[in-house]
């Protein structure tokens with residue numbers, strides 16, 4: 001991503017790190033470039049449309065021809081009513097593709113008398129590129145004002161909702177319980193609990209957010225602790241069930257009249273006395289613990305980046 005940022009900046013584009021979007025105004029036309037490494041493509045959009053409706057068909061034909069001349073790298077080029085879109089297949093250097101798109105769009109602007117317009121309401125007006133929450137778009141001041149009002153309302157609504165800790169904790173317990181049940185079921189079926197570890201990690205945090213209404217740093221910590229307690233209990237129970245079955249097969253349960261609780265109490269001794277058994281227990285549980293940690297980190301990072309764009313609104317150009 002960083003190299004595309006550098007390439008775009010070298011071409012005179014501004015770059016918004018939070019949304020990873022590049023923007024630039026050329027002769028009042030607002031350009032936005034989005035690089036999508038996951039789908040291996042990048043999009044160049046320009047907020048403008050022909051001043052005369054009679055030119056729209058000509059513009060569409062020109063874009064169609066442009067696309068068919070560059071079949072190998074260009075994916076699509078079209079006009080949707082308020083913006084011209086050109087989508088290229090990604091390469092290690094996107095400079096020539098972006099230049100090609102920008103030049104062609106500027107040619108269209110001249111040829112088909114396109115005028116800058118708002119990408120929401122379509123009004124012919126001076127537009128700027130704004131970032132509102134996680135969306136970056138070319139807007140007129142009217143549309144930006146409306147979006148800003150919505151954000152102001154959200155902030156008000158947000159500050160009036162408080163984290164409900166008792167309910168959040170209940171949610172985390174329910175989520176942790178689901179993870180624990182899945183863990184035990186998986187272990188009974190003889191699987192190592194990769195997925196169960198995942199569910200345990202997500203379960204607590206999702207449960208907290210679900211019933212606690214609002215996530216907080218404290219909520220994340222509480223959820224992780226609760227989830228881990230349940231995961232630990234589930235591991236312990238699963239080992240107990242395994243050991244009980246083993247003892248039963250060896251006839252020890254009947255011989256000594258052992259209960260399930262006796263077996264559970266015996267686990268620490270079994271682990272201490274038999275290093276080979278301890279190794280098996282570690283092997284059966286370590287992967288679940290790793291996926292648990294992984295999912296917890298993923299959740300925390302997700303919530304953090306959600307917080308970054310939440311209620312964010314700013315003018316980029």
Ligand SMILES: [Zn+2]
Nearest residue numbers: 118121140143
């Ligand atoms: Zn507008």
